[in-house]
Amino acid sequence: MLAKDIIKPENLVYQKTKLMTDNVLSYCPGCGHGTAHRITMEVLEEMGIGDETIGVAPVGCSVLAYEFMNIDMQQAAHGRAPAVATGIKRCYPEKFVFTYQGDGDLAAIGTAETIHACNRGENITIIFVNNGIYGMTGGQMAPTTLPGMRSSTSPYGRDVNLMGNPLKMTELVAQLPGTSFVSRQAVHTPKHVRKAKKAIRQAFELQKQKKGTTFVEIVSNCNSGWKMTPVQANQWMEENMFPFYPLGDIKVPE
């Protein structure tokens, strides 16, 4: 069979969502950010709400999310995405608004904005990519860095007596009455991607129903920051990150 006999619309089993641009992703090969972007955009496309959605990109490796997500986007100052999203959503309660944030952005400099947006029950969706490190600035310790984990600012491993304990923001925001759906997922295998996408879909469906803040953490790798190959990083993530940050829904609507 010739290629031209195979490459036909009726044989198409998968195509890139129109809500991703053709720009080449700036992420390291094997990084979870690209997949997290794609499934978020696929959800918007499948729900038919791409035209009604405004995304907020953070400061971090995904600062350029607006180069890849083919929707209206605002780039926020480091940690401030939930406040920026609040400003948009309060003025456009019928539109869909989401933030996409790393763990330094959301769990360190933006802790206050995150907790208060969730506590007010802002009708937004927060996608939180937790790779346990500051990727963009070259692998420094994040609030989410595991005890004993090495980073460029904890070169001998995170000593919790000196550097504090990792912060589980997802469990924390699940306590707040303003959140309706809080889930922790991963995107390193097809099975995990499907589950993560389902969670993101549920988050946006609940936003549509004005159910308050929906929050999806994606435990991801940072092979560059962790100084591992992509394969090693995923394995390390399964062995070390998942026991500390267990996957699954943490809070679902009654």
Next chain:
Amino acid sequence: MARELKLMKGNEAIAEAAIRAGADAYFGYPITPQSEVIEYLMAEKPHERTGKVVLQAESEVAAINMVYGAAGAGKRVWTSSSSPGISLKQEGISYIAGAELPCVILNVVRGGPGLGTIQPSQADYFQSVKGGGHGDYRLIVLAPSSVQEMADYVVDAFDLAFKYRNPVLILSDGVIGQMMEKVYLIEQRPRLTDEEIKQRYAWATTGKKDGTERRVITSLALKADEMEAHNIHLQKKYAEIEANEVRFEEFQCDDAEYVFVAYGSSARVCQKAVQLARNKGIKAGLLRLITLFPFPKAEIGRLTGQVKGMLAVEMSSGQMIEDVKLAVNGRIKAEHFGRFGGNIPTPDEVLYALETQIIGG
């Protein structure tokens, strides 16, 4: 058009005027001496009157970023605070200036540095006109000197903000914010509909429509050439603002031999000092600055051909004087006089300073 007359505090007047100007949203955090702004807004239920959003944020940092979000979506949005809170907003203001978003920021200045005092001050001049946050940017800065001007300037501020897609700062102080005066209020202007916003502001992120390019609000330009080009564009805009928007008012300057240069409540004090001087036979006048950026350089330059000396009066240890001296360019004597840390100079003190520092000095 019938203008409603009311007796109000400066902080209340600006809050009421902003509703009437058709503002869509206000985000703020309480701090003395300007908490009446958000208190008034909450009591007025603007969400019922006009649909305006009013939200008490968790901090000034959050408030200014809420402003960023709403402004990026084309809404007429404002915030207010006093000195320490304005310091916290500076990162956000820099982002707003960089991303070229329109918004209005009110600073009811109190004495500093640090937690300072809740008494009035004008010591935030440098912060207001020289940048405040990081990077090469300018705010349009308006300085009201009465309750009426608090109400009037917020209307102008929104117009200027959208005309230039630039943040506008209203630099007030504890005197103007707290004092009560009569004020004429404009009639309610309708808020723009979402459809009107979409049509007027093509740059606003209101959700892209099929077939249109997506909109991006950002201040990031990783490549040096792009960043330089953006800066050149900004500088052109600031030059245009300097060419078109200088505002000031002169009081008895026609035959003046000496002028006070002042803004805000200091200008009110100087107006009285002009009378006291004239009673003594000293031909004094007042140049009251309305825009601090753009600074009325040309008018000061012109006055140097007429008057013998200038006294810059400011409730600071001497900030605006630097710009006055640049404009005077050594042609005549120009000195600063100020009380600060929360103290307000009396007209007598100001006249004495003119006599000793400028006339006799």
